[in-house]
Amino acid sequence: MIFKVYYQENRNEVPVRENTKSLYVEASSEREVRNHLKDRNYNIELVQLLEGSHLEYEQGSQNYEVESID
Structure with a gap:
């Protein structure tokens, strides 16, 4: 399955839509x-x-x- 992850690069920053990035990950579950x-x-x-x-x-x-997660 393919998941799209929306994230901010710094865990300590308040999420701002203009700074949101995304990446795609192939995995079996969201937990993975x-x-x-x-x-x-x-x-x-x-x-x-x-x-x-x-x-x-x-x-x-x-x-x-x-x-891809190995």
Whole structure:
């Protein structure tokens, strides 16, 4: 499954929409995604499962690059 993670780069900052970044992670569950990212200093706002037409739309983005959890 592919998840889109919305995050702020600094865990101590208040979330501001203009500073929100995103990345894509291939994992079995949301818990696995959060566990994979726990060592990074990210303030995770949302982990969203992508499927169907939403996934197809995201795959068309120039910023679409998937991290895979080994």
